[in-house]
Amino acid sequence: MWDIIRCICDYNPRLTLTLDLTPPLPSVPGVLSRWAAEPIRHVFLPASTFIANAKGYPVLPKGSQTFIREIMKHRPIVILSGAADGLHSRGGEAAYLQYVRHLEKTSPSVMQMKTAGTVENFAQGYQDYLQAPLQPLMDNLGSITYQTFEQDPVKYERYETAVTAALKDWPVSERIVIVVAGAGRGPLVARCLAAIERSEKEAFVYAVEKNPNAYVTLQGRKAQEWGDKVELLFGDMRTVQLPEKADIVVSELLGSFGDNELSPECLDGAMRFLKPNGISIPASYSAYLAPLSSSKLYNEVRAGKDELKACETPYVVMFQAVNILSDDGGLENGRCGPQVQECWDFEHPRREAVLDEQGLPPTNTHNTRSAKLTFHIPHAGVLHGLAGYFEAILYNDIGLSIHPLRKDRISKDMLSWFPLFFPLKACAFICSWKMYRLCLTMS
Ligand SMILES: C[S@@+](CC[C@H](N)C(=O)[O-])C[C@H]1O[C@@H](n2cnc3c(N)ncnc32)[C@H](O)[C@@H]1O
Structure with missing residues (x-):
């Protein structure tokens, strides 16, 4: 019924929903999601929906409690009715409101x-705010964007742990050369230096960056913090020349869908300066998809000036x-995969890669x-689009x-x-217990 109403109203964004919780909720898991x-x-929550607890105070049945806690993230207005009718022996009128507040606090x-x-x-x-994915290869990122990245303690900790583990595994006798490819303002360089100290190995770091603004910050950090532990190289990792070959190339060029910020294409170029037994951190990354319903996101996309173009673009979105x-x-003897499915992966360095005399791939077809x-x-x-995710192996079992x-x-x-949201131009109703087949190509 709700689907018919909103289709008649052409998904008007002013159309909102009131859920009446008077009837008992279905107990089958997933129906309410x-x-x-x-x-x-x-x-809408009438007093008659409440049951009495052992002391006679009004509470909701387990299923309703869980559902209300779940939808509290939408910050709905809860309409209580019949609270003054004395349906429950203890707590009076205020008990209903206190109970709803308790559910909100414990959501x-x-x-x-x-x-x-x-x-x-x-x-x-x-x-649920649509953001255009970054294009760090085509555009030079601004300082504010780097500052936002650098607020993430988890990503850099994972990298430091991965580089430390790789260094600890390295043969003791060797002087190890690390290249940070796409160093930005230097957080990964700092983490590599910390990893060298933690692992007690002898290593040297080169930092490559093509963004002139970020490079100025790198120069400042070298002068004030790093000294001769680090050498800076300005330029594109696909063409820049390095004075020596590297044992470990560390990079963070990943998009929400793994390869969508052109990490494979850039790292193909950077693998030129990796020794034959050298490693890349990340070692690999995979893209994942799941079919998604969201009238909110569907509406946001359609609100764009050029609706057709807006529907053909993926968006970075914090889903709610x-x-x-x-x-x-x-169905049918396991013909369907899991809830969220892997589409493809990339690994670095590519084994058995065909390369030209400069060490570069002659075409980009291998990344299709x-x-x-x-x-x-x-x-x-109703299917409104696809949710895209990534997972990366940095080193051994250390990942993102x-x-x-x-x-x-x-x-x-x-x-x-x-995550990444791939909108569909036209939404599609899918009946219960059906299979949804998806074929996609990336070139
Ligand atoms: C996502 S940012 C990560 C920056 C930094 N490593 C961090 O983790 O905060 C990617 C960086 O790689 C740089 N970059 C992208 N493509 C590059 C290329 N082909 N050559 C050199 N640098 C590149 C960008 O300018 C940007 O500074």
Whole structure:
């Protein structure tokens, strides 16, 4: 019914939803999550929905408690009715309101938003806000962008741990050469120096950067902090000449979908100065997708000046009012993959790469990828686009991840990347218990 109404209203952004919680909620897990993707503005909660606890105070059944805690992230206005009718023996009229406030305070998403250091706290105000992905190869990033990156303690800690582990594994006798490819304002250079100290190995760092503004900061840091432990090289890593070959190339050129900021293309060039047994940190990265429902994001995209163009662009988004339509477990003897599926991956250095006399690949066809994915859709919903994520292996089991089900295990509270949203030009209704097949190519 709701879908019919909003389609008749052509997804008018002024159309909002009031959920009436008078009838008992369905107990099947997942059925209610579709409402997370809708513009909930009000929740109607009559006193008759409450049950009495052992002491006679009004409380909600378990399922309703969980659902209300979940939707509190939308900050709905809760309309209580019949609170003065004396349906419950203890607590009076105020008990209903106190109970709803308690649910809000104990809502996991509200608590996350209030906890310093979490992504939810860091991203307040950015939820469901469409941002154009960065193009650090084409554009020279501004100082404010670097400053935002540098606020992420998790990403740099992961890198330092990875470089330390790689150095510890290196044969003792050798002087190790590290190249930071795309050094920005130097946070990875500083972490490499810290890793050298931690590992007690002898190593030297080159820092390559093509952005003249960031390079000025690097020059300042070399003069004041690093001295002769670091040599700076200005230029594009695909063409710059290095005085010696490197054992370890450290880079951070990743986008929310892994390769979407041209990391593979840049690192193809940087692999020229890696020794044959040298390693890259990251060693590999993979892109992941899941079908997504969000009338909020669908509307935001359509509100763009050129609607057609706006629909053909991916956006970096801190998801909030979204619902992933797929789930694990599949139809027809497991023909469907997991809820969030891997599309493709890239590894560095490429083994068996065909290279020209300068050590560069003659074409870029090796970076073309395609994938065929099949998702299981357990509950009916409207498909508005795809959610994109990445996961990277830095070194051995040390990684970075924004995969929704694995990020907390691999790089909890990492702030640097929000997921990518690929909008669809036309949304599509998918019935319950269906398969959704997706074929995509990246060239
Ligand atoms: C995402 S930023 C990361 C900066 C820094 N390493 C950090 O972690 O804060 C990527 C950096 O790589 C630089 N970069 C991108 N492509 C490059 C290329 N082809 N050659 C040299 N630097 C490049 C950009 O200018 C930018 O400073």
